[in-house]
Structure formats: structure tokens, C-alpha cells
Amino acid sequence: MVVDLDKYLKQDKDYYIAIGLEGSANKLGVGIIKHSKGLLSNVNKAKVLSNVRDTYITPPGEGFLPRDTARHHRNWVVRIIKKAIKDANINKFDIDVICFTQGPGMGAPLQSVVIAARTISQIWQIPLVGVNHCIGHIEMGREITGALNPVVLYVSGGNTQVIAYSKNRYRIFGETLDIAIGNCLDRFARTLKISNDPAPGYNIEQLAKKGKHLVNLPYTVKGMDMSMSGILAYIDQLAKDMFGIQKKQLKDEESGEFITKEDLCFSLQEILFSMLVEITERALAHVNSNQVLIVGGVGSNERLQEMMKLMIQDRKNGQIFATDERFCIDNGIMIAHAGLLQYRTGGIIKDLKDTVCTQRFRTDEVYIAWRDD
């Protein structure tokens, strides 16, 4: 059976346009996407009309507080929506559906964005679709890279999951048992007082490139899951000993050279990414797949992509797919794309009461009506 994606196509139209609003963490994104009628394929790709983003950046050593992040989204959302519509060069009344992130994420920022979505929905008389943020990442990653049925590694500031599709659900094969990988990296950046501009993880990656010595850190893979809070506590303590009042100097056992800030960033990345590679490889074996798709903000880390590539090259016909920062880092276009797929299979919200956001919204809760494989 082939899914009918054109059951809800408006008369006299042969395309759909969706606007997506994302604000589950410190990025506020608005994107506009166009699907031509018919199934999406290599010859019928979704078209990105605009993809605008503004990031709430805090001073070095500070994380982003929900209240101030929500304020950032609230005070920028109208300007970003206007810019997205201008960039897309469309009439707002040509939009078929307004898509917003319904969860998971930080409560206050989610709330700011859903209020904007509800408002424009009522003013413009356009239906709403609530989108799971993780599904947004997966569907956009599949669309951009052309990966058909990959094992998905979803790594970001708030999520760490290994996912594979089976019978209309993206099922979670492995995940973090405590903090997310991006959160681990960001918090270590805060300890080292590394700049949050453009992103703490990016700055750690640049420092790690200059690291030479691997510091021994705990390695905590537990079955298909992993734990990172202990590693963070351990390396945080090392950093505090080295750069705090004590000014303790650590030496590399082999070379006798002093351990630097760059070495700590390098070691943290190597250990965390090795753990990710291990559970991803095991998931590939479980589902008998040879494709890996990396999505989420941490997915733009070149070292992670390189390590994953080394693993996948050892598998027969192994392929790795990743997107650049426009689609990896949280954005509005992925919400528009996944939301439009949902709209095309009848998933619109009928009552405003059902637009309530939720901080906890697991990837496997969503029924994937637009896939039949």
C-alpha cells in the first residue's frame, strides 16, 4: 500500500507551503518549505524557501536560563517570522499550515513560540500542526541527505538517542541515561569559561583540534545506553584542579608533557564520541542496516562525523549521512517539513486546547503515518 499524501491538497493547487516555528532551546528558527504534490523522491524534493534563525547567546561561563531564553524568543519571533516570509517571497495566505515545536524542550521557550503560532493561526485562519522536535530532525535529515532507512544518531544539547524506524514509529534503541551529550560539552565549556559564541560545542571542537594527549576518563556504556554525568563530574574536577586555586599540573604519562586545556577538550570528545560509535554500531547490527544518519547540533562536529565514518567504512556498503549546520542545528525548516508531512496525512490540530506544549515528548510516541515501509 502506498500512502496517499494528497488527500488534503486544496483545490486548484498542486503544491503545499508550510511555515515552521522552532524554539525548544536557545535557537529561535522560522522556516518556510514547499512540497509539490505527489510522493517526495529524488525527482520531487522538498524546496526550502527560507530558513531564518536567531540564537540567544549568554556570556562565557553562563548557561541559558529558561526565563531569558523565553524572553529572547518572545521579543524576536515577530521579526523572524516577517523576515522568513520576506525571504521566501510568498503571500502569507498561500501558507497551508503553521507548524510549531510541541516538545520536547525547555518549557518557557516552547511556550513563547506556541503563543506566536496560535496567534498567527487565528489571525490568518490557517490550521496548526504540533511537531515532535526529534521527528523534525530525522525527517529533515532524510530529505536533505536522501538516506532511505538509516539508523539515526540524534545528538544535541538536550537529546542523545540512537533511533531506527520500524512499523510506523521511530524506535529508540539506545539513549543517554542522564544528561545529553551537548549538555555535557556545554557544561564543560562553562567550567573552562569558553565563549558561547557561536556555540560552546563548536569552540570545544576547535580547541580539541589542538589537543595531543588523551587523558584517561571513565567510559560508561551500559548495554545500548550511555551515561555522561560521571564523566562530566570527573573532567570538571580535573579542570578545577588545574585552573583553580590549586594550579595543579598534570603530565602525560608517555611524553612527560603537561596536559593543557586543549588536551582536556580533545579527551572529552574522543571518549564521548567513542561511546556513541559503539552503540550506533551495535544498533546497525540489530536492525541489519548499513546507513547512519547523524542529526542534531552535535552532529555538525567534524570529529564525530570522522569517527563514525571510520566505523561505517568497515561495514559492507556502509554509508554515512550528515547535514551542515543549517539543518543540523535547531531550525524552523525541519519543523515545517515534518509538520507538512503530518498535515498531508491529516494530522492537524482541531482544538486549541491540543496545542499545549510538553517538555517530555518521546520520539516513539509519534505515529509516522507518511511512511509505509
Add this chain to the structure above:
Amino acid sequence: MRLVPTAEYNAPDIESHKFEPSDGPHTTYGKTTQISDIVIKAGGEDRDKPTDHNDTPLGNLRAELTTLQDQINIFLTDRMNLEKDNKNQEADIERRLLDEGVDEDESE
């Protein structure tokens, strides 16, 4: 046309508390919606200030809503503080009853 936002708060101990913005002037710069002090103290700058409102029905509504939001925030914060004080008082009575053996009637 003037659009006036209003709000109403009900709770078991309050029958109804109505909020209405006064005649103004109103702005989009709310007292209770400023950036956190912690960010400014850490050397951050506020680049997320709201834009000024336009003199249109929707623009004026936005400014009046900011006033209304200030009123609600102040009211709810006061209630939270009152609740906290009551809880502290209760905890204090319990501590005195259990630790110091003070009779409940005496303590009132």
C-alpha cells in the same frame, strides 16, 4: 478601535481578582519582563529588547498587554511570597511544638 485586554484570577481563597490596564500611557517595556540581573552581572548585554509598539489597534494592544502582564506578575509573586511566609510560620510552629515542647495554644 481600542482593544483592551483583561484578565481574571480565581482561587479557593479569592473569589475573583480582575486585572485591567489603566488609561496609560503604556509601553512594551515591562517592569517584570527585563533580562535577568545574573546575565548583566556576568557581562552580557541586552540585545533582546522588545520593539516599540506601533500606534495601531494591535500595537496598542501589545503595549496594554505588557502593563497587564506586569500587574499579573506582581500579584502572583506577592501570593507566592505570602504562601512561603505561611509555610515558614507553620514549620516554625511545628519545630517549636516538637523540639521545644511548646503547647500549640501557647504558640498562637
